[in-house]
Amino acid sequence: MTIETSKIIIDDNLTLDVNTGVLGTSNNEGAHKTQVFPTDEVMLQLDKLENAISDLESSHDSSSISRLSKSGREGVYYKAGLITNIVLGVIIALIMILLLI
Structure with a gap:
């Protein structure tokens, strides 16, 4: 047996x-x-994935910096979000103005 x-x-x-x-x-x-x-290749890919996950988690804090960015770049996510929202607001406003005319 x-x-x-x-x-x-x-x-x-x-x-x-x-x-x-x-x-x-x-x-x-x-x-x-x-x-x-060969588990070494799998572990290497898992380490890269964990680094990407920690970058994604730290991006929720607008005053944090990316892992690959240079020093002195604090608040880059805040600035990028602000510029994106301004551009989207202008585009939506232009579309609304064109629809009213």
């Missing part, structure tokens, strides 16, 4: 072994054979 290990099927050819935490490609010949998937 053989006990099968628990596996999560992520994609058509990608499985995650729950017991060992090994991410690999499964072969069609048997469920016991897996090739080890």
Whole structure:
């Protein structure tokens, strides 16, 4: 009697072994054979994603700066939002004036 290990099927050819935490490609010949998937590339992409998420979260504070911007650029989100709203207000006002004429 053989006990099968628990596996999560992520994609058509990608499985995650729950017991060992090994991410690999499964072969069609048997469920016991897996090739080890390079997790370094996945972790690198996850780190990039976490940096982008932290940038997005910090952009909610209008006095904060972006991670890639130079120093002395505090309030750049506030200025960008202000200019965007002014331009949109002018465009909407022009459209309303044209509709009234």
